[in-house]
Amino acid sequence: MTKTLTVTELTLAIKRELEPRFAQLQVQGEVTNLRQQASGHLYFSLKDRDAQISAVLFRGNAQRVARLPKAGDQVIVRGELSLYAPRGSYQIIVRELEHAGVGELLLKFHQLKEELKRRGWFAPEHKKLLPKYPKTIGVVTSPTGSVIQDILHVLKRRFPHFHLILNPVRVQGAEAAKEIAAAIKEFNAHHLVDLMIVGRGGGSLEDLWPFNEEVVAEAIFHSKIPVISAVGHETDTTLADFVADVRAPTPSAAAEISVREYSAQIDFLKGAAAQLDQFLKRHIAHKKELVAGAKRHPLLASPYGVLKEHIQRVDDFSTRIDQAIRYRVGQEKLRLTAASRAIEGKKPTAQLIHLKEKLGRFQEGVGVAMAHLLRRKKERLAQLIGHLDAVNPETVLKKGYCIPFAEKTNSVMLSSNAIEKGERISLRFHDGSIKTRVEEINGV
Numbered sequence: 001m002t003k004t005l006t007v008t009e010l011t012l013a014i015k016r017e018l019e020p021r022f023a024q025l026q027v028q029g030e031v032t033n034l035r036q037q038a039s040g041h042l043y044f045s046l047k048d049r050d051a052q053i054s055a056v057l058f059r060g061n062a063q064r065v066a067r068l069p070k071a072g073d074q075v076i077v078r079g080e081l082s083l084y085a086p087r088g089s090y091q092i093i094v095r096e097l098e099h100a101g102v103g104e105l106l107l108k109f110h111q112l113k114e115e116l117k118r119r120g121w122f123a124p125e126h127k128k129l130l131p132k133y134p135k136t137i138g139v140v141t142s143p144t145g146s147v148i149q150d151i152l153h154v155l156k157r158r159f160p161h162f163h164l165i166l167n168p169v170r171v172q173g174a175e176a177a178k179e180i181a182a183a184i185k186e187f188n189a190h191h192l193v194d195l196m197i198v199g200r201g202g203g204s205l206e207d208l209w210p211f212n213e214e215v216v217a218e219a220i221f222h223s224k225i226p227v228i229s230a231v232g233h234e235t236d237t238t239l240a241d242f243v244a245d246v247r248a249p250t251p252s253a254a255a256e257i258s259v260r261e262y263s264a265q266i267d268f269l270k271g272a273a274a275q276l277d278q279f280l281k282r283h284i285a286h287k288k289e290l291v292a293g294a295k296r297h298p299l300l301a302s303p304y305g306v307l308k309e310h311i312q313r314v315d316d317f318s319t320r321i322d323q324a325i326r327y328r329v330g331q332e333k334l335r336l337t338a339a340s341r342a343i344e345g346k347k348p349t350a351q352l353i354h355l356k357e358k359l360g361r362f363q364e365g366v367g368v369a370m371a372h373l374l375r376r377k378k379e380r381l382a383q384l385i386g387h388l389d390a391v392n393p394e395t396v397l398k399k400g401y402c403i404p405f406a407e408k409t410n411s412v413m414l415s416s417n418a419i420e421k422g423e424r425i426s427l428r429f430h431d432g433s434i435k436t437r438v439e440e441i442n443g444v
Contacts, residue, residue, distance in 0.1 A: 008085070015083040018090065022081035027053070027092060028100055031069045042068070046077065046092070054091035055079075065097050067204060074100035105205050109212055113239060116214075121221045121243050128226040128245045130257070131194045135343055136163045137258050138193030138225070140183040143168035147201055147230070147251040154255035161336070162259065163343050165192055171200035177213035184219040184227070192348075196223065197254045198240060199230030211238040220244055230254035280321060287314050397430030404428075407435065416441055 005013070029046030036042050040059030045052045055077060062068065069075050078096040083089070116122065137155070141147045148166060155162045167186060169179040180198065187193055198220065200211070210216060211231045220227050220243045229244035230251040241247040248254035291314075389395055393403070404413040405426040413419060423438050 007088075011083065011085045011088055015085065018083055019081060024078075024080060025092070026076060026078045028074065028076045029053075031071055031073045031075055034069065034071045044069070046075075054089060055094050056091055057094040057097060061095055061097075067099065069097065069099070076100050099204075099206075105209060105212075109205075109239070112212065112214060112217075113242070116217055116239060116243065121217065126221070130226050130228070130246060134194035134258060135339075136165060136193045136195075138165050138167060138187045138196040140167050140169055140180055140187075140196065140198045141200055141251075142171045145171070145201055147199055150250075150252045151197065151255040154252050155259060158256065159259040161340070171210060172203070172207050173210070176210035177216050180210060181213075181215045181219035184216075184223055188222075188224050193225060195258050196225050196227045197230055197248075197251070197258060198227055198244070199248075199251050199254060200232070201251070202233040202236055208232055208236060208238055211240040213239075216240055217243045228254045228257060284314070284318070394430055397428070402427045402429050405433075 027046060029048050029052075032045050032047050032052065034042065034044040040062060042057040042062055043054070044057075045054050047053075057065070057077075076098050077092060077094045079092050079094045082091055082093045084091060120126065139148060139151060143166060152164070155164065165187075167183040169183050170176040171180070184196065184198065187196055198211075198216075200208070202208075208231060211229075217239045220229070220240055226246070227244045228246045228248050229238070229241045230248040230253065231238045231240055234249035246257060248257055397403070404419075405411065405428060406413055406418075407424040407426055410426075413425065419425065419438050419441060421438055421441055424435060425438060426433050426435050
């Protein structure tokens, strides 16, 4: 007879049979039904196409996970199976969790890194020096992210007269690597910039993966334009960082590096101006003190008689200083104007206008040359027609001449010796012909 069990007895019996058999397991699936308790524990389900199973990640284990999962993530969990008696349901107690594919990506990253290192793409001798004073800076990044805004903010603050060209690309997703590589090649093909910044904001390994693709590393390595890599945060490292000529910890730092020499020169000029101002103030103050002391001297009955020459020298010195400062400022303005015009001259629109004007002049010259050539050919043709008309037999016949033809052979008779008396001949006129018989031959 079958023994009757209570629910508790049956549940405990299943628990004893089930849990030891699945004490160590590893399961991959998609996260769904995710909820996080105030206690820090995470409850969720793992599902695939045909089934799902509950799982729990307690706070202590969750603190050791590099990146907590979110709904829709593919993850790999390790732990044990447990039956929760109060609800009569089984679940996975998760001890470790990693995002599916991250392990493969890390392996692929290190394998490609070693391969590129073997090729010499990371070698210092292949690194190009950054231009000290780049006229145009190219940026390869997303047009909607914070990276381009950070770069613009730094450049406006450090060097207000910068010229920047953005080549917008996707920096995440399956097609991002191809777009990034194509943008780098476009800058090189058209020689648009003197320096290039390639980057994006921080993110996970999957988010940054386009900058670990070989196609991007190859485009950077073969770039004739120096490249600054600015991918992610300071702790993030990609293959683009190793191949680039300079690696910046952040996009803002890349902007700082690109105009470092400009900024240093501006800081130097500002410091020199401040030192000159202080020197002049101290010098003038010193001179004023000398003048004041001389004015108070008891031996000088008329202080102006003694000090007038010194006062004039001070005035002359001040005037020369003012003129020198104005001259220096004027020279710097001229240099800035010349630099601005040079930058404007490099713009594609200015070059296109120049080429259009040049093409217009070429078209006008070709039109004039063709008209002259056609006129000469028409004149030559008229001359040839006149010559042909002069030697045309029809023209000679119109002057009263005729051409004799032998009736038998229908050939032109060139001499009276070729004609016999009584022979029939044909006479060709300009408007027809007649036939006649030779009655008499008189030789010359």
